[in-house]
Amino acid sequence: MPLTLASLVHHSALKLAVLAGGDHLDATVRWVHTSELDDPGPYLEGGELLLTTGLKLDVDDPGSLRAYVRRLADAGVVGLGFGVGVGHDTVPSALVDAAAELDLPLLEVPRRTPFIAISKAVSAAVAADQYQAVTAGFEAQRDLTRAALAPDGTSALLGRLAHHLNGWAALYDASGAVLAVAPDWAGRRAARLTGEIDRLRDKPAPASAAVAGPAGTEDRVELQSLGTARRARGYLAVGTEERLDTPARYVVHAAVALLTLSLEQSRALQDTEQRLSAAVLRMLLTGESEHARTVAGRLYGDLLAGQVRLLVVEPAEVPAKAAKAAKAAKPVQAAQPDRPAPRTGRPAAALDSVALLSERAEAAGARSGEPVIAVREGSRLVVLAAEDSAVLKACTDFAETDDALAAGLSAAVPVAELPAAHRQAERALAVALRRGRNLVEHGEVGAGSVLPLLGDDAVRAFAEGLLRPLREHDATSRGDLVASLQAWLARHGQWDAAASDLGVHRHTLRYRLRRVEEILGRSLDDPDVRMELWLAMKALPPGE
Numbered sequence: 001m002p003l004t005l006a007s008l009v010h011h012s013a014l015k016l017a018v019l020a021g022g023d024h025l026d027a028t029v030r031w032v033h034t035s036e037l038d039d040p041g042p043y044l045e046g047g048e049l050l051l052t053t054g055l056k057l058d059v060d061d062p063g064s065l066r067a068y069v070r071r072l073a074d075a076g077v078v079g080l081g082f083g084v085g086v087g088h089d090t091v092p093s094a095l096v097d098a099a100a101e102l103d104l105p106l107l108e109v110p111r112r113t114p115f116i117a118i119s120k121a122v123s124a125a126v127a128a129d130q131y132q133a134v135t136a137g138f139e140a141q142r143d144l145t146r147a148a149l150a151p152d153g154t155s156a157l158l159g160r161l162a163h164h165l166n167g168w169a170a171l172y173d174a175s176g177a178v179l180a181v182a183p184d185w186a187g188r189r190a191a192r193l194t195g196e197i198d199r200l201r202d203k204p205a206p207a208s209a210a211v212a213g214p215a216g217t218e219d220r221v222e223l224q225s226l227g228t229a230r231r232a233r234g235y236l237a238v239g240t241e242e243r244l245d246t247p248a249r250y251v252v253h254a255a256v257a258l259l260t261l262s263l264e265q266s267r268a269l270q271d272t273e274q275r276l277s278a279a280v281l282r283m284l285l286t287g288e289s290e291h292a293r294t295v296a297g298r299l300y301g302d303l304l305a306g307q308v309r310l311l312v313v314e315p316a317e318v319p320a321k322a323a324k325a326a327k328a329a330k331p332v333q334a335a336q337p338d339r340p341a342p343r344t345g346r347p348a349a350a351l352d353s354v355a356l357l358s359e360r361a362e363a364a365g366a367r368s369g370e371p372v373i374a375v376r377e378g379s380r381l382v383v384l385a386a387e388d389s390a391v392l393k394a395c396t397d398f399a400e401t402d403d404a405l406a407a408g409l410s411a412a413v414p415v416a417e418l419p420a421a422h423r424q425a426e427r428a429l430a431v432a433l434r435r436g437r438n439l440v441e442h443g444e445v446g447a448g449s450v451l452p453l454l455g456d457d458a459v460r461a462f463a464e465g466l467l468r469p470l471r472e473h474d475a476t477s478r479g480d481l482v483a484s485l486q487a488w489l490a491r492h493g494q495w496d497a498a499a500s501d502l503g504v505h506r507h508t509l510r511y512r513l514r515r516v517e518e519i520l521g522r523s524l525d526d527p528d529v530r531m532e533l534w535l536a537m538k539a540l541p542p543g544e
């Protein structure tokens with residue numbers, strides 16, 4: 001218990017008498033200091049009991065004494081002890097009046113009580129208080145350790161931590177999602193601190209911050225990153241009505257150490273599970289679903305027995321502004337058959353987002369009890385989750401709101417058809433990368449027309465190169481070869497209908513198309529050639 005003025009007054013050996021400020025004896029005494037200076041304030045820190053014999057005081061000047069007491073109060077002195085029998089036989093009445101006026105406790109120290117006795121009493125009490133704090137901290141540490149060893153260790157530890165602090169405690173994963181909270185009523189408060197967690201994440205671990213509690217509460221909240229590496233594994237928040245004292249800080253430090261140890265051990269186990277998950281996923285994607293089930297056993301529960309969806313995520317290849325602008329454009333209608341080659345030099349923020357999504361998937365699975373396979377492949381992440389699961393929703397919600405990511409989501413399939421689902425997710429991802437979308441589902445890719453995708457720069461360059469010889473001919477020779485070819489293709493090779501559209505004889509049209517074949521070195525009897533020429537014309541606006 002902290003030492004107070006009341007404790008010193010009630011100390012039978014000191015024989016102190018209260019002359020003023022009796023209503024403020026509950027003030028905590030941090031230390032005791034003796035000074036005969038007229039202004040000892042520059043040498044004080046606040047919280048001291050000041051002892052003096054008044055040798056330098058002008059006791060005949062009430063104004064001087066009032067100013068003296070005012071300086072002591074401004075310096076944070078909690079009480080003034082005046083020793084009688086040395087310079088003054090009694091405490092000057094003007095000093096008593098000044099202390100009473102400013103509510104500063106004034107104690108009379110009798111001649112037989114040496115100042116050193118008061119100093120020893122204060123020192124002993126402070127030492128006892130510190131010892132009690134350390135002892136309480138050790139006892140709390142043992143209590144937290146016992147809780148951490150319980151079957152539900154993390155929740156039990158948070159519960160004991162909240163009890164010792166007479167407040168609440170919450171644990172967050174590396175992405176800022178709430179993993180556990182105690183007591184349960186504090187869940188809403190903990191969820192409203194995600195913005196503060198985001199700011200703490202920008203600091204190298206270990207890092208801490210003291211913030212005001214959520215609006216509408218009087219909490220004082222302290223945040224602490226968890227982990228031994230530069231990147232935090234998680235975060236701890238504690239909320240209390242009062243500032244944490246020394247024993248409370250011992251408790252928090254013990255909780256941080258235990259939670260860090262738990263997270264690091266969990267990470268080692270997760271690394272092992274990651275390697276197993278990667279092996280199982282490779283088997284699933286190569287069509288070896290039965291072997292995958294044998295290897296996985298019951299590790300993934302019923303995940304490999306029902307309908308699943310595959311999510312493939314990469315860092316986005318377009319700037320955030322371009323991504324946002326693309327969202328306002330037309331929705332994606334169809335996918336190119338091949339994925340674009342990934343650009344080098346991924347933004348660091350995008351790689352962090354991929355890591356956060358991986359942790360979000362694991363945290364969502366832990367909260368909901370749903371199995372999930374989330375495998376990092378370099379800068380990519382592949383997530384396998386049950387159809388309509390909370391894990392899948394958490395992942396897609398995160399991907400849709402982070403402009404640093406591009407993601408493709410397959411349709412729901414049985415595990416035996418995962419190779420096909422992988423192709424679906426890859427095609428959807430290709431569309432997301434091309435169009436600056438955060439998330440594209442396979443259902444979107446299969447609807448509508450391929451024509452909106454022809455605006456890609458690579459397609460336009462191909463179209464310009466393919467049609468350039470015909471355009472050069474039209475610019476210097478007779479016969480509109482480009483228009484003739486377009487009319488013939490539009491009429492599906494019907495000579496009379498195409499010639500009528502152009503206003504020429506069908507023999508003239510036949511001659512022009514033979515010239516097209518000669519110039520391009522390709523046969524129009526080949527359906528692939530006709531398709532490429534038609535798409536090339538569609539890729540370039542009229543007049544280009």
